[in-house]
Every structure is written in structure tokens, then in C-alpha cells.
Amino acid sequence: MAEGMGLLVGGRYRLIEPVGQGGMGRVWRSRDEVLDREVAVKEILLPPGVADEQRELLIGRMMREARAAARLNHPGIITVHDVVEHRGAPAIVMEFLSGTSLGVEIQRHGRLPVERAARIGTAMADALAAAHAAGVLHRDLKPDNVLLAGDRPVITDFGIAGMADATVLTLSGMAMGTPRYMAPEQIEGRPVAASDLWSLGATLYAAVEGVPPFDGPTLTAVYAAILTGEPRPAEHAGPLTVVLDVLLVKDPDQRADAEATGRALAQVLSELQAPAPPAPAPPEDTVAVPPAVETTLPSSPSTEPTRPAERADTPGRWSRRTVLFGGLGALAAVAAGTGVTAALWPEPSAGQADTAGRHGTGTQPSSPSPHVVRTATYARTLTGHTEWVTSVAFSPDGKTLATGSGDKTARLWDASTGSPVATLTGHAGIVQSVAFSPDGRTLATGSDAAMLWDVATARSTATLTGQKYSVNGVAFSPDGKTLATAAGEATVRLWNVADAGATATLTGHTSFLESVAFAPDGRTLATTSADGTARLWNASTGAATTTLRGHKGIVFSVAFSPDGRSVATAGDDKTVRLWDVATGRPTATLRGHTEAVKSVMFSPDGLTLASASGDKTVRLWEVSTGRSIVTLKGRFKQYSYSVAFSPDGKVLAATGDEVACMWTLD
Incomplete structure (x- = not known):
């Protein structure tokens, strides 16, 4: 003994x-x-x-x-x-x-x-x-x-x-x-x-x-x-x-x-x-898929049991924090500063709506004839970035495309020709997210800090500092008066666009944030986090109203439907999930991607959902049935990071590796 x-x-x-x-x-x-x-x-x-x-x-x-x-x-x-x-x-x-x-x-x-x-x-x-x-x-x-x-x-x-x-x-x-x-x-x-x-x-x-x-x-x-x-x-x-x-x-x-x-x-x-890459093959320039489910996918969205969303018992806390660092961008900087020769894997990007790139969302300014996308024809490849392209967004008039990259720049492009218009320099880290203001005059970028840019002159007008770590998501409110930034310190900060002053900080997530989006009416804010949840907030009071649980692992992206009744989230568990905003309950789980889903976005008419994944593909889904209807391969050899519909719903842009790809839709 x-x-x-x-x-x-x-x-x-x-x-x-x-x-x-x-x-x-x-x-x-x-x-x-x-x-x-x-x-x-x-x-x-x-x-x-x-x-x-x-x-x-x-x-x-x-x-x-x-x-x-x-x-x-x-x-x-x-x-x-x-x-x-x-x-x-x-x-x-x-x-x-x-x-x-x-x-x-x-x-x-x-x-x-x-x-x-x-x-x-x-x-x-x-x-x-x-x-x-x-x-x-x-x-x-x-x-x-x-x-x-x-x-x-x-x-x-x-x-x-x-x-x-x-x-x-x-x-x-x-x-x-x-x-x-x-x-x-x-x-x-x-x-x-x-x-x-x-x-x-x-x-x-x-x-x-x-x-x-x-x-x-x-x-x-x-x-x-x-x-x-x-x-x-x-x-x-x-x-x-x-x-x-x-x-x-x-x-x-x-x-x-x-x-x-x-x-x-x-x-x-x-x-x-990630699975071993298949033998290289030229991407299909035109993809037409009949309105039937691919044989490897369920015929309807999964309705697996998921815990109901939790209504917040108390409002989200408001606080202010300072200090710096830069997430993976900081790791890359450290590696460079110490003589380490290596390329750190890019931070996974996430989704946006028509006026926001990677992690943002915005209102849908156009009213295209509603129809589910059935075909996608490859249009062009945009080249110029020297590192992975993390984010993409269309301007509200559809004439300009913005991209952010691991090369620490954002770029503006002519959306009709793919020609470069301007290169925006000034960030010290990876540009994780891009978003246009509703009037199209201002671009917001998220990196080591958030920055505002005059689109016409390509000049920086403000730098928004005060959040720890990298700014992973940016989103304008529908009235353009407020910018929301999601940071690695697990907070969302709200800023007055007119004077670039911080107005509030929303806390409640327990790990770094990946994305942020405003509802079309501006009353609700959505966020996603590495803590495995998405949250809905009262945009006026900062109160956390709902916690959406169901994903396993990081939730990379969030997007509101054009009518504001649904949100879509994308996660590390290879799924896209749909939720009812009013009740916070899950309505569908879309399966088909074989790697983490980095970005989601609704089409302007709300009938089609696009998702970008680490499996190097972009998928289009029929929202009403959850069926995968089109799979796009693009020119991506490693990842597909971010996806965006044009305001009229006729063009799709997606990023991956060092390029952005564009398709015309029908």
C-alpha cells in the first residue's frame, strides 16, 4: 500500500x-x-x-x-x-x-x-x-x-x-x-x-x-x-x-x-x-448543370439535430481596448524580421454581400429579375497581386471590383474589362477584407488596422486604430454612417464614418472574430468567430440577442439574405448553414464541399447562394432546396477564398491563390 x-x-x-x-x-x-x-x-x-x-x-x-x-x-x-x-x-x-x-x-x-x-x-x-x-x-x-x-x-x-x-x-x-x-x-x-x-x-x-x-x-x-x-x-x-x-x-x-x-x-x-490534388486539368469555361442534385450530395439540405440558438440573457458588454499585433500577418512579419524564409499559410477568408468583401455584408441595391442561376461561363482572370487574394467586393454600381491580398495591398479593377485601376498601399499586414460604402465613394479595408479610402482618388482618408490583432472583417451599415470592424481580439468595434471615431465596442465572443455583416435594414449585426459560434446583435444598443450554435470549429463567414430573414454561415466543418433570424433556429445544412468553407454570399434576388472553399471550388446552391446546382473550378490551385455577386446578379467573382476569377451567370 x-x-x-x-x-x-x-x-x-x-x-x-x-x-x-x-x-x-x-x-x-x-x-x-x-x-x-x-x-x-x-x-x-x-x-x-x-x-x-x-x-x-x-x-x-x-x-x-x-x-x-x-x-x-x-x-x-x-x-x-x-x-x-x-x-x-x-x-x-x-x-x-x-x-x-x-x-x-x-x-x-x-x-x-x-x-x-x-x-x-x-x-x-x-x-x-x-x-x-x-x-x-x-x-x-x-x-x-x-x-x-x-x-x-x-x-x-x-x-x-x-x-x-x-x-x-x-x-x-x-x-x-x-x-x-x-x-x-x-x-x-x-x-x-x-x-x-x-x-x-x-x-x-x-x-x-x-x-x-x-x-x-x-x-x-x-x-x-x-x-x-x-x-x-x-x-x-x-x-x-x-x-x-x-x-x-x-x-x-x-x-x-x-x-x-x-x-x-x-x-x-x-x-x-486537404486531399491530395488531382491531376491538373484545364478549368471548364462553361458550366451548365441541370436542376438536379449531384450524386454525391443529399437531395435536400440536411436537418441534423442542432441545439437551438441561445438568446442572450444580458446585453453585450461595451468596452474599449488598445494594444497591437497582427494575427497571421504578424506571424509573417515576425518570420521576415527574424530571417525565417517561409510562406505562412494565408488566413482563411470569409464572405460578404454585394457591398462588402470577404467578411462584410451590405444592402442589395439592385432588383434583378429573380431566377436561380443555372449556368456559369468563365469570363476572365484578374492578375497583379503577388500573394494570395483574400477578399473581393463589387461597388454598388457594379463598375468597380476591389480585392485585398496577402501582399499588403488592395486593388481596384474595372469590373467590365478586368483592367487594373489603382493599387492601394499603406497597410503593414495582410489585407483581410474589403467593403464599399453604399454610395460607392469610400472603400474600407481591414488589415493591421482598418483604413478608409477615397475610391475616386485611391487615397487614404482615415486609419482606424485601437483594436488588438488584425482586423479580419469590415462592413458598412446600409446608411453608410457606421463601419463595423471585427478583430482578432474577439471584439467588434463600431466607428462613425464621418469623423473616424470609435463609438462602441461589442464583446461576448470568446475567441478571435472572422467576419461581420449588417442586416439590410441596419438593425441587426451578425458576427462569426473561432469560438464556433455566430452571434446576432442589436446594432443600435450593442446588445447580443442570439447565439447561433451548430458549426464545429471556426465559423469563417456570415451573410444576410436580401430580405433580412435569413443568415448563412460558413465553417471549418465543410458546411454552409442557414438560420432563421427571427427565431435563431437552424433551417438547413448544405453539404458538398470537401474542405473548410471560407466565404458565403446570397445573390441579389436571394434565390442562389454562393460559397468558396479550401477545396479550390466555388459552389452555387439553390436556397429553397439546398441543392448544389453549379460547381466552379476557376484557376485556383490551392484555395478559393472569397466570393461576391455583382449587384445585378449577372456576374460572380471569386478569389484564390494570387488571382481573382470572374464568371457570367444565367
Whole structure:
């Protein structure tokens, strides 16, 4: 029988059996006798010979750290229920999870498949983002502190991380845990949030390579390697290599943050899950599909059970935040600034309505003769951008096309000829979104910040700053007086277009935002997020009215139907979903794409829906039946990002790779 078995800790936690032992403590499977539930109790082992004064200091610090960890509520972070004192040392009470650590998996298998490592890393980055937002650092992230509970990676030991930093190591004279995953600044006693990202990079490196990036025969040698050396070149990381390079930058100020890292890892995962490309074939110039369902698709939209939308109990909170960074654009900038030669995967784009690109939406100014699109004839390819084209929008009069790109520019084109009209420069990052004002005189672009441009002169008229991370979506209100911007900090900000002043910030999503759209009447705002939801808001008060749940993974795009009664959303789960705005209930799930759907848009008459996907295709759907009626291949070799109908509904534009493609519709 193990020593301590059967003891009652803290007056309520009965120790049943030991399930783990490490340099910093022993973990017991235990029973909470008050709530009658299984828990894990971690006894902290203080260094031997610690003076009473130092012991009190360490215990006090540990109790504070554990209480801070108890405030965290995230599926990727183990839940801390309680912290008590036991035998003169802290004991942390946590949820009990069955599984093995990532460290054990590496020991068993040598190295993990890159796809599995990317999936684990994506979850870890999301968990770190939540912890950092709450002001909690881990400071001892390593494979042994990542529990693989089925398909759920869970970071453990937030509550005892303070024991592992350089200050405590110096005080105790004892190496607690391993230093191989510590950031340079942490070894020097200066841990910051970016230190956890270094440790994440080192952990993922070990996962795909089987060994940590730095090692040595002695503790001093390991420290020296981390402080002055370069990591061993990764041989098995594949597309993860560039992310690892950015995370293992020695200057913490030049390291990517958790949200940007999560985006990059999610995109790497999407790339790895993509099917092998078929043998190249020239795209069809004309596609005509009879009004029948493709054999690989259901004959009607799926009506799978989905939880009803949740009505918000309280209005969305209004707040103001500052600070900068730039999502994946920042990762690319960091890579360039540190000599890393790599092309980070572009951020997935999302949809728009006729006056908004990628993530925006707007009113439908024209009233074309209603009919479901049956044929699409390839018209032209627009070339000129030097990086992926993320977004596209038609001007309200249909004469001008706007595109945004990873080359940090937006471009204006003659929509009838495809000729370039102007190149808009001034952004420091990827131009994620473009949107025309309802009068067509102003263009909004989203990147490191949002900018407003005079369309006639192609000159910038205002820069809207104040949101963290990149601006992923922009949308004008139907009256043109307000601009909504969706940012990586999980907020939507509303701006007065006349003076470029911020009027309000809407919060409620729990992860970065992807898109934003106004309803045609301007009363409702819709947003989508990496938290797996879309939300509807009262545009006047900022109150969150409805949460739309059903997608699995990131929701990239949202668009209102022209009558404002429906919204369409597109997600990482390869589906397009339709929702009733009045009730918030799902009405259909459209299946057929084989990769994440990045963008959706209704035709001006509302009878046809267009979607763009990472499977390199654009699909047209009959809204009334949910049938896929046309599949367009374009000139896309890697992705199709964004899609837009012309105001008269006769032309479709889509972007992918470094080009925009146009079709005439009938």
C-alpha cells in the first residue's frame, strides 16, 4: 500500500491511489466526500532543507498561483477545484481525467504525425490565449504537462507553474522539472506571456522530432544552448516548421502571441487534412448543370439535430481596448524580421454581400429579375497581386471590383474589362477584407488596422486604430454612417464614418472574430468567430440577442439574405448553414464541399447562394432546396477564398491563390 493511501486531505478529499509522480509532486486519484465525485489531488513536494521563512514564501506563492488557475474555465485547461494545505505544503484539487501525457506518447512512439501535433498545438494555443487573457502564465509548459484525454489535449499544472521559474530554482538550489522547454528570458528570471509560446514551440518540436530543440550533458550546457544557440534543424516537421521557427525566436517581443499562433496552427492543420490534388486539368469555361442534385450530395439540405440558438440573457458588454499585433500577418512579419524564409499559410477568408468583401455584408441595391442561376461561363482572370487574394467586393454600381491580398495591398479593377485601376498601399499586414460604402465613394479595408479610402482618388482618408490583432472583417451599415470592424481580439468595434471615431465596442465572443455583416435594414449585426459560434446583435444598443450554435470549429463567414430573414454561415466543418433570424433556429445544412468553407454570399434576388472553399471550388446552391446546382473550378490551385455577386446578379467573382476569377451567370 502506498504511503498516504486512505488519508483525508483538507477534511474532504480521500486519497485512493497514486496515479502519477514527478519532480514537483505526486498525483492521487481521490474522492471528494462532500460532493461525492472523483477528483485528482496533487501533493506538492517542496525542496528538502528549505528554511521556515522560505517555506512560508513558497507556500504563499503556490496558494496564490493555484487560486489564479482556479479562475480559468477552458476545455483545454484542467479545472482546479480547490487548494488546501496538507502536511505543511499545498495540495491542489483538480478534475480527474483519464489519459496519458504527451511526454509519454513521445516516449512510446518516438515522434508523432505532424497532423496530430498540429491538432494538439491548436488546442494548446487556444488554451494559452484564454489563460493569458486572464493574466495567468503557465511558466512550465512541456510535454509532461499536456494530458491527452481521448481527443482532448488538456494543459495541466497551471497552479504550480511558479515553482519552475528561474527565481524559485535559484532560491531552492534544485532543478525542478526540466529546463529544456524554458524560454531564454525565463532562464534569466524574466518570464512573460511570450515565454509560454516559446515552450509551446519547444513542445511541438519534441512532438514531431522526438527530442527537444535544445539539449546538453549538463544543466549549464542546456541553459547555454537555449540562451546562445540555435535549435536543431527540424527534419520531420513539414509545414509546422515555419510556426516552430517563429515561436523559437529568442526575443520575446518578436515572438507570435497565442491567438496568432492558434490561427497559424489551425491553417496548417487544414492544409494537412486537404486531399491530395488531382491531376491538373484545364478549368471548364462553361458550366451548365441541370436542376438536379449531384450524386454525391443529399437531395435536400440536411436537418441534423442542432441545439437551438441561445438568446442572450444580458446585453453585450461595451468596452474599449488598445494594444497591437497582427494575427497571421504578424506571424509573417515576425518570420521576415527574424530571417525565417517561409510562406505562412494565408488566413482563411470569409464572405460578404454585394457591398462588402470577404467578411462584410451590405444592402442589395439592385432588383434583378429573380431566377436561380443555372449556368456559369468563365469570363476572365484578374492578375497583379503577388500573394494570395483574400477578399473581393463589387461597388454598388457594379463598375468597380476591389480585392485585398496577402501582399499588403488592395486593388481596384474595372469590373467590365478586368483592367487594373489603382493599387492601394499603406497597410503593414495582410489585407483581410474589403467593403464599399453604399454610395460607392469610400472603400474600407481591414488589415493591421482598418483604413478608409477615397475610391475616386485611391487615397487614404482615415486609419482606424485601437483594436488588438488584425482586423479580419469590415462592413458598412446600409446608411453608410457606421463601419463595423471585427478583430482578432474577439471584439467588434463600431466607428462613425464621418469623423473616424470609435463609438462602441461589442464583446461576448470568446475567441478571435472572422467576419461581420449588417442586416439590410441596419438593425441587426451578425458576427462569426473561432469560438464556433455566430452571434446576432442589436446594432443600435450593442446588445447580443442570439447565439447561433451548430458549426464545429471556426465559423469563417456570415451573410444576410436580401430580405433580412435569413443568415448563412460558413465553417471549418465543410458546411454552409442557414438560420432563421427571427427565431435563431437552424433551417438547413448544405453539404458538398470537401474542405473548410471560407466565404458565403446570397445573390441579389436571394434565390442562389454562393460559397468558396479550401477545396479550390466555388459552389452555387439553390436556397429553397439546398441543392448544389453549379460547381466552379476557376484557376485556383490551392484555395478559393472569397466570393461576391455583382449587384445585378449577372456576374460572380471569386478569389484564390494570387488571382481573382470572374464568371457570367444565367
